[in-house]
Amino acid sequence: MRHWTPVFFVLAAIVAWMVVPRLHAQQATASPAVLSTVERLRAFVAAPANGGYIAGETLVKFREGTAPADQSRALSALRRGTTGASRWIGNSVLLVSTPDDGDATAIAATLARQPEVEWAQPNYVRKRKLRPNDPGYSLQWNMNLINVPTAWDINKGSAPTVTVALIDSGVNTTTTTPTFRLWTGDRFEDVAIPFAINPDISAGRIKAGRDFVFWNGPVLDMDGHGTQVAGTLLQETNNNVGTAGIAYQAILLPLKVCFGYWDVQLLLGMANIPGFADPDDVGCPDDAIGQAIRFAADSGAQIINISLSGGAPAPFLRDALNYAVSRGAFVAMAVGNEFMDGNPTEYPAAYAAQIDGAVAVGAVNRSSKRAPYSNTGSYVELVAPGGDFSDGALDGLITQVGLDFALFDPAVVRPRFDRYRLISVEGTSAAAPHVAGVAAMLHAQGITNPAAIESALERTATDLGTTGRDAEYGFGLINARAAVRGMGLAR
């Protein structure tokens, strides 16, 4: 005894300081005064970076019938004490203020262990999940299917530093009314044809781009395919107009490589060739696609979308893809819509399997099943929403603000490309821009290596079909939130 009695008291004091909470005489029925507006506002603003709760605020519910003295005892378990700023919410829930200890998760855990307490939780700040106010957004089931809205909570639709090249039928890059020589049935006429920029894509986000097939003038879309794909990719979001796009802050580099019906008709007119074009005489030549891929890479595009495919191998395109990826561009490509027509291997998507940094994208419907038209094969790497009329009719399609035009006989209706409306489509063409859009978001977060973007998208995809990679779904359905959230130490 004689040796350790004084030690005991010293140690007891030390241990008590370390282990036993310092007790504070605290009235559970605290003053209704709250933290000053500025302090609380700061804590509120800091909440997203602080675990999503207001630092130093914990909600605690005492068990029914708990006497004020017992409530005080429970609160005394907090080592750093509470303040008079605590206040009651209703009769049984106390908002406990601990300005000296911001770690509300620890405080809630401590309080929850007290026998007088029914539950305790940090004062979380609930975020309104960004649900765009675009009037057509309710039709865009595709966004929720791949968790785009919750990804937007982390990443606001990429960034203006990211350029996405769209290799397609073009988009209208200017509002203009050029005059073209046009066969109108029995003669040629000079016809003024109006074009207008999509009202749901800010003109400031559209680069001039380049036309590889029609003329050396401004890029114009006379087919609608490019405009539709661009919509999913990066249409304005939360602007009260039309529909939402995924990478709504990214910059668009439109590269026109396709002849649409009206491209051909106008070219016939300019060549003084009478007659009407066959609506089936449309397409996108390899020379234009290959040049555009290289042009995109040389122009600094970080992301390239190619919603085009065909059944013949094309080394020219393979080399261009390798070049683009080597220059730092990630490429998303549609796998094709020919499953029910023999499911041929489609190019250039088939090259993606050999290129780290390029992916081949198939389509799923709103039930997360492979769309009946979507090609399958060992080259399929990811799937994304592509729409499926057989699964929900029009509601099962992919809807964006698209060009409202018609393939009417110019003798009856003159073409115009200045009107837009909500247009619903299906196809792997609609699936690929989902992947390109999320890739643009990743790039904005600093994932600049195309192979790393592909790796991230594949690792975070939701596995569908046979466990692991398979010919129908590849690595699975792209998951935008999981991709932009990445990995943590334990979760």
Add this chain to the structure above:
Amino acid sequence: MLVILLWASRAGAQSLEVHGFADVGAMRFTASDSFDATFGSPVGVVFGGGGGVVLPQKIFIDARASRFKKDGERVLVSDGEIFPLGITSTVTITPFEISAGYRFGRATDNVRPYAGGGISWYRYEQTDQFATPDENVNETYTGFHLLGGAEFRVSRWLGIAGEAAWTTVPDGLGQEPTSIGTQFDETDLGGVTFRAKVVIGR
């Protein structure tokens, strides 16, 4: 701890020694790649404290609580390259350890080496920016540790000690696809710690 002290006081054994301590140390986590990816270093500072008794047979029993807390970032990993995503991830590890071992030498010696081992409970909390409550982590894992060190008596009631400890906490990491531990095939939450202790008592 108070229970141990009270028990010791009532035991009344003449040679029973009681002590308390505070310590600070550096822990190199076994999951070094995972910690390096998250925090930029596989080493972290750990603060702790506790107390214990030394039985007449030179057997000591210690209880110790400590804490590691650090802000890092969520990342993506590709081909060994780390890409921080700009999303803050705060990890708090609160180990509670019970150790037993043997103290060499005599009570009057200025330097007394010791060695032992015990059981550890690691409370792991991970709170990420933008996370929903379901995405955050709050789990406790059980592990084991070995330790050894030497205590130098500065005065009758004050000593300083240097200590090394090895802890294994299996399956604390790498159990989910979104764990960096999964990426690096690292599942142990333990590590090797070197710490300096200030000891009050005997």
